[in-house]
Amino acid sequence: MDYKKDDLVEMLATGKMSRRKFQSLLGSLGIATVTLPVWTGPARAAAEDHPDVLTWEGWDIPEHHQEYFDKHGEYPNFSIMGDEEEGFAKILAGARYDVSHPCSYKVEIWRDAGILQPIDVSRLDHWGDIVPSLKQIPGMTTADGDVYFVASEWGHTSVLYRPDLVDPKYQEEETWGILWDERYAGRLSMADSLIDGVMVAAIYGGAEDPFNMTDAEVEVTGDLLRKQLPLLRYYWTSPTDIENAMAAGELVATSSWNDSYTALKGEGINVKYMNPKEGAMTWVCGFCLMSAADPEKLEKSYDLIDAFISPESGVVTIMDEGYGHANAKAFDLVSDEDLAERGLSKNPDELLNSGIFQEPIGNEPVLQGLFEEIKAGL
Amino acid sequence: MSASPSEPVRATRGGVRVWFMRSESARGYALLSPTLVVVVLGLIFPIVILTTLSFWKQDYVDIIRTFTLENYSAFFEKKIYYLILYRSIRISAFVTLVTIVLAYPLAYFIAFHVQKNKIMWIILVTIPFWTSYLLRVFAWKVILGYNGVINSGLISLGLISEPLEFLLYNPTAVVITLAHAWAAVAILPIYVSLEKIDRSLIEAARDLGESAFMTFVRVTLPLSLPGVIAASLLVFIPTVGEYVTPTLVGGTRGIMIGNIIQSMFGKALNWPLGAALSIISMLTVTLAVCVLLGGTRWFRKKVG
Numbered sequence: 001m002d003y004k005k006d007d008l009v010e011m012l013a014t015g016k017m018s019r020r021k022f023q024s025l026l027g028s029l030g031i032a033t034v035t036l037p038v039w040t041g042p043a044r045a046a047a048e049d050h051p052d053v054l055t056w057e058g059w060d061i062p063e064h065h066q067e068y069f070d071k072h073g074e075y076p077n078f079s080i081m082g083d084e085e086e087g088f089a090k091i092l093a094g095a096r097y098d099v100s101h102p103c104s105y106k107v108e109i110w111r112d113a114g115i116l117q118p119i120d121v122s123r124l125d126h127w128g129d130i131v132p133s134l135k136q137i138p139g140m141t142t143a144d145g146d147v148y149f150v151a152s153e154w155g156h157t158s159v160l161y162r163p164d165l166v167d168p169k170y171q172e173e174e175t176w177g178i179l180w181d182e183r184y185a186g187r188l189s190m191a192d193s194l195i196d197g198v199m200v201a202a203i204y205g206g207a208e209d210p211f212n213m214t215d216a217e218v219e220v221t222g223d224l225l226r227k228q229l230p231l232l233r234y235y236w237t238s239p240t241d242i243e244n245a246m247a248a249g250e251l252v253a254t255s256s257w258n259d260s261y262t263a264l265k266g267e268g269i270n271v272k273y274m275n276p277k278e279g280a281m282t283w284v285c286g287f288c289l290m291s292a293a294d295p296e297k298l299e300k301s302y303d304l305i306d307a308f309i310s311p312e313s314g315v316v317t318i319m320d321e322g323y324g325h326a327n328a329k330a331f332d333l334v335s336d337e338d339l340a341e342r343g344l345s346k347n348p349d350e351l352l353n354s355g356i357f358q359e360p361i362g363n364e365p366v367l368q369g370l371f372e373e374i375k376a377g378l
Numbered sequence: 379m380s381a382s383p384s385e386p387v388r389a390t391r392g393g394v395r396v397w398f399m400r401s402e403s404a405r406g407y408a409l410l411s412p413t414l415v416v417v418v419l420g421l422i423f424p425i426v427i428l429t430t431l432s433f434w435k436q437d438y439v440d441i442i443r444t445f446t447l448e449n450y451s452a453f454f455e456k457k458i459y460y461l462i463l464y465r466s467i468r469i470s471a472f473v474t475l476v477t478i479v480l481a482y483p484l485a486y487f488i489a490f491h492v493q494k495n496k497i498m499w500i501i502l503v504t505i506p507f508w509t510s511y512l513l514r515v516f517a518w519k520v521i522l523g524y525n526g527v528i529n530s531g532l533i534s535l536g537l538i539s540e541p542l543e544f545l546l547y548n549p550t551a552v553v554i555t556l557a558h559a560w561a562a563v564a565i566l567p568i569y570v571s572l573e574k575i576d577r578s579l580i581e582a583a584r585d586l587g588e589s590a591f592m593t594f595v596r597v598t599l600p601l602s603l604p605g606v607i608a609a610s611l612l613v614f615i616p617t618v619g620e621y622v623t624p625t626l627v628g629g630t631r632g633i634m635i636g637n638i639i640q641s642m643f644g645k646a647l648n649w650p651l652g653a654a655l656s657i658i659s660m661l662t663v664t665l666a667v668c669v670l671l672g673g674t675r676w677f678r679k680k681v682g
Binding site: 033089 | 438641
């Protein structure tokens with residue numbers, strides 16, 4: 001079967017090739033196709049030299065990590081997660097990241113799963129400026145003194161509502177109960193999440209410790225969620241879901257984080273952010289170093305975490321997101337007026353201690369199963 | 379003898395070549411090899427993994443690799459799974475019905491009444507496919523939404539004073555969105571089977587005194603059935619497992635089995651149960667397709 005190219009063409013054209021020969025030629029072609037190398041010389045993009053970061057929607061904008069860009073001239077690679085459970089599932093499925101951005105209540109579980117490595121805080125220039133209480137969150141540092149979490153931003157989970165569209169009594173007595181008010185059926189929403197959704201029901205239901213509920217309390221929470229389901233327009237998964245709907249008046253009240261309040265307020269929409277009598281939830285999110293981190297990118301990973309906790313990043317966090325920041329110096333760069341408008345103050349500790357601090361959820365798989373069933377209408 | 383090690387090698391190579399040239403099936407498999415590799419790696423292999431996984435058990439973050447039927451018994455013990463599967467089948471069946479009913483007249487029109495530029499019509503039909511699927515879903519959100527095209531249109535006409543809230547975030551919105559998204563997939567096979575029909579058969583039926591309607595029922599429709607069946611399968615099978623559309627427009631009442639499976643592999647972190655649910659829904663779809671094919675065979679016998 002040694003043919004020259006021209007012979008082949010001629011044989012094909014004149015029909016001199018036997019069927020068997022033609023078929024074996026085609027067969028060789030098949031084998032050649034299969035054995036063809038898939039990669040034709042890897043072209044290493046510059047982005048590959050930078051850390052891979054798993055973070056929340058909105059934290060990939062350059063303003064949050066300008067310091068990193070100034071130092072390295074390029075941006076890191078971002079992947080977005082809807083919530084930590086989704087990110088966790090991705091990581092367990094084999095996704096590799098250098099840096100991740102969970103909230104504190106997830107850090108212990110992540111560490112137990114072996115996906116985090118200790119952070120050498122001496123390599124972070126801004127570590128010294130971090131609000132002291134944010135360095136002392138229980139569970140973030142092991143007994144041996146290994147730090148696993150660098151706090152970056154904190155805020156609340158509470159009710160965002162339209163005072164012009166609901167009963168004025170809610171302005172006098174702010175309560176999670178507005179999310180169960182049947183007068184607003186079809187115009188309410190709640191986070192599609194255990195921590196920001198199911199725990200809201202637990203708090204409203206009066207659970208002693210929402211994060212470690214007794215069976216009876218789980219029952220009450222489940223009943224509340226079932227009662228709420230027909231009143232909801234949808235469960236939201238990203239802040240943009242609720243922001244447009246709140247602006248349009250499609251929704252009158254929803255659970256939310258500070259950022260939606262700041263964004264809507266900035267657009268001149270008449271919205272208020274509650275301090276419910278049952279207590280708002282307080283959360284702290286920050287950065288972790290993954291055990292799967294590429295050792296060659298470790299230096300840059302530290303630079304990136306440092307950039308996120310820099311005072312400049314803090315100003316963006318406070319001004320644009322309306323969250324508190326971990327770096328105490330960031331508060332000095334913002335005017336008192338701007339802070340007050342966002343419900344913040346120069347003394348972050350006061351606010352941090354005001355709400356119900358989010359902790360690891362006991363019996364998480366059972367609650368997740370319950371939530372799935374309730375969402376399915378059972 | 380050890381001085382010529384190349385000798386047997388050459389013989390073997392010659393042997394392989396002779397064998398390859400002589401064996402019809404060897405050449406056949408060689409020719410098929412690209413397809414075979416794709417099918418084995420991309421279809422059979424994942425199904426084997428999925429099946430194996432479905433007989434294992436999740437223990438928080440670990441998977442226990444001992445044989446168990448627990449995941450399958452969970453399906454029958456907990457109402458949630460079969461109710462959602464039933465809802466998915468119902469939504470998909472409805473989507474299929476709506477798509478076919480809407481697609482058939484259009485395909486009929488192009489096949490029988492468009493004389494010039496048929497290809498242009500076909501291209502026009504496929505235009506929605508030129509944009510991303512997500513964009514098409516969001517387009518429906520814009521149309522059906524609270525401040526959407528329909529609501530603001532009706533308000534400006536003075537027909538309603540408050541926006542209608544029942545348009546979006548329910549199973550109907552899922553059906554509307556899917557029926558539009560899959561329209562082209564249904565139109566094309568139906569068009570092809572209508573186009574193939576020998577026009578003289580229709581003329582003969584009319585000459586022999588059948589009414590236009592009965593000609594359609596007894597000649598055109600049965601002859602176009604292969605296209606209709608192909609279209610039904612192309613729409614029904616993928617839509618049962620849909621999860622993007624219900625997430626975006628389904629609200630709290632429109633979730634489907636795809637959402638549950640996705641959450642098992644994600645948030646709920648129970649891969650074996652997710653695998654078992656996938657297998658069960660695959661088998662159920664197969665069963666539903668068999669019922670559909672049996673039904674059309676019955677219909678053909680009855681009409682023919």
